[in-house]
Amino acid sequence: MNIHGIGVVFARGRGVPALERALAEGWQPPAAGAPGLSYAVPPEALADRAAAPGLRRADRFSRLATLAAWDALRADGAPELAPARVGAIVATAFGPHVTTFKFLDDILSFGDTAVSPTTFSHSVHNAAAAYIAAALGLRGPTLTVTQFAFPFHEALRLGGAWLAEGRCDAVLVGAADEMGGVLARIAARKLRAAADGKIRPFAFAPSPATVPGEGAAFLLLSAAPSGAGFGRIEDVTVGAGPRERPRPDAQLLDADGMAEDETGYAAAVRPDAPAAGYAPLWGGMPAGSAFSCAAAAVMLRAQRLFATPVADEAPGVAVCRETAPARIERVVCAKRDCQSRTGMITLARRLPG
Numbered sequence: 269m270n271i272h273g274i275g276v277v278f279a280r281g282r283g284v285p286a287l288e289r290a291l292a293e294g295w296q297p298p299a300a301g302a303p304g305l306s307y308a309v310p311p312e313a314l315a316d317r318a319a320a321p322g323l324r325r326a327d328r329f330s331r332l333a334t335l336a337a338w339d340a341l342r343a344d345g346a347p348e349l350a351p352a353r354v355g356a357i358v359a360t361a362f363g364p365h366v367t368t369f370k371f372l373d374d375i376l377s378f379g380d381t382a383v384s385p386t387t388f389s390h391s392v393h394n395a396a397a398a399y400i401a402a403a404l405g406l407r408g409p410t411l412t413v414t415q416f417a418f419p420f421h422e423a424l425r426l427g428g429a430w431l432a433e434g435r436c437d438a439v440l441v442g443a444a445d446e447m448g449g450v451l452a453r454i455a456a457r458k459l460r461a462a463a464d465g466k467i468r469p470f471a472f473a474p475s476p477a478t479v480p481g482e483g484a485a486f487l488l489l490s491a492a493p494s495g496a497g498f499g500r501i502e503d504v505t506v507g508a509g510p511r512e513r514p515r516p517d518a519q520l521l522d523a524d525g526m527a528e529d530e531t532g533y534a535a536a537v538r539p540d541a542p543a544a545g546y547a548p549l550w551g552g553m554p555a556g557s558a559f560s561c562a563a564a565a566v567m568l569r570a571q572r573l574f575a576t577p578v579a580d581e582a583p584g585v586a587v588c589r590e591t592a593p594a595r596i597e598r599v600v601c602a603k604r605d606c607q608s609r610t611g612m613i614t615l616a617r618r619l620p621g
Contacts, residue, residue, distance in 0.1 A: 273343025307551030322403030442486030469545025478525025481551015
C-alpha cells in the first residue's frame with residue numbers, strides 16, 4: 269500500500285510540517301491541568317474555516333479525526349480520486365467517550381426522554397467515520413475498528429484487504445483518541461504518572477511511567493504508485509511468531525507507558541539498527557502507533573534520522589541520539605501489549621542506487 273498523504277493533529281499542532289518540526293525540536297513539557305499532566309491538542313489546531321461547514325455539530329473527537337483525514341486526502345501531490353471509490357477506516361480504543369459519558373450524565377439528570385438526540389448520535393463509535401465521509405464527500409465503504417491493543421494495525425490490514433479486493437481505489441486509514449476527564453481520572457488511578465512529564469521509551473520498565481495524550485493521525489493509501497516520497501506499508505503483523513526479517517534502517521518503539529509491563533520491548537529491538545521512540549512528543553494513547561507510522565513515513569521522505577526525545581541508556585540498543593541525514597529504505601514500528609504480543613508495521617521506500 270503506497271502512502272499518498274498524511275494528516276496529523278496532536279499536542280504540537282496540525283499537519284506534517286508540525287510533526288516534522290516536533291521530531292526535529294525534540295521533547296517539550298506537557299501541559300498541566302486536572303488531574304495531572306497531559307499532551308492535549310490546542311484549540312487552534314482544531315479551528316478550520318474550510319472544514320467548518322461539515323463540522324458545525326461535531327464533537328471534539330469527530331473533529332480530531334475529520335481534520336486529520338481531511339489533510340491526508342488533500343495533501344500536496346495526492347491523486348484526484350472519485351468519491352465513490354474512496355473508503356475510510358477509523359481505529360480507536362475509547363472512541364467518543366467524552367460524549368458518551370455526557371449522554372449518560374444527561375440521562376441521570378433529565379431522564380431518557382429528555383436527552384439530546386444529537387448528543388446520542390455523537391456518542392456512538394462510528395460517528396467520526398460518518399463525519400469524515402460527509403465532510404469529504406466520500407461514498408466508499410466506511411468502518412470503525414475498536415480495540416484496546418492494536419486498533420491501527422487491524423485497520424491497516426483491513427484497508428489492505430479492501431484495496432486487494434477492488435472495493436475501492438484508495439482508503440483513508442487512521443486512528444484517533446481523545447483525552448477526557450473520566451479517562452484522565454482513570455489514568456491517574458491505574459497508571460503511574462511521569463512526575464517530570466517525560467515518557468521513557470527505553471526504560472523497559474516493569475512498571476513504566478506515562479503522560480496521557482490525544483490526537484489523530486491518518487494515511488491516504490492506494491495500490492497506485494505515489495510520488496509523495498512517504499514510501500509504502502510493506503507488512504503488518506500482530507502476534508506473529510519469530511521469523512527472519514530484513515534489517516531495518518531504523519526501528520521505532522511505541523513504548524509509551526500505557527502497558528503494565530514494558531520489559532518485553534527489549535526483545536523487540538534489534539541491536540544492529542538505530543532505534544528511537546517518539547511517544548514523548550504526543551503522549552501515551554492507544555492511537556500512538558498511527559503517529560509512529562506517520563513519523564516513519566516522514567523519515568523515509570526526509571531521509572533523516574531524528575533523535576529520540578528522551579534517550580535513556582539502554583544496554584545492547586543503538587538508541588538514536590542525534591538528528592542527522594541517513595539513507596533510509598526500511599523502518600519498522602513495534603508495539604507490545606499487556607499480553608506480551610508484538611505488533612509490527614514495516615514501511616519501505618526504494619531509493620536509487
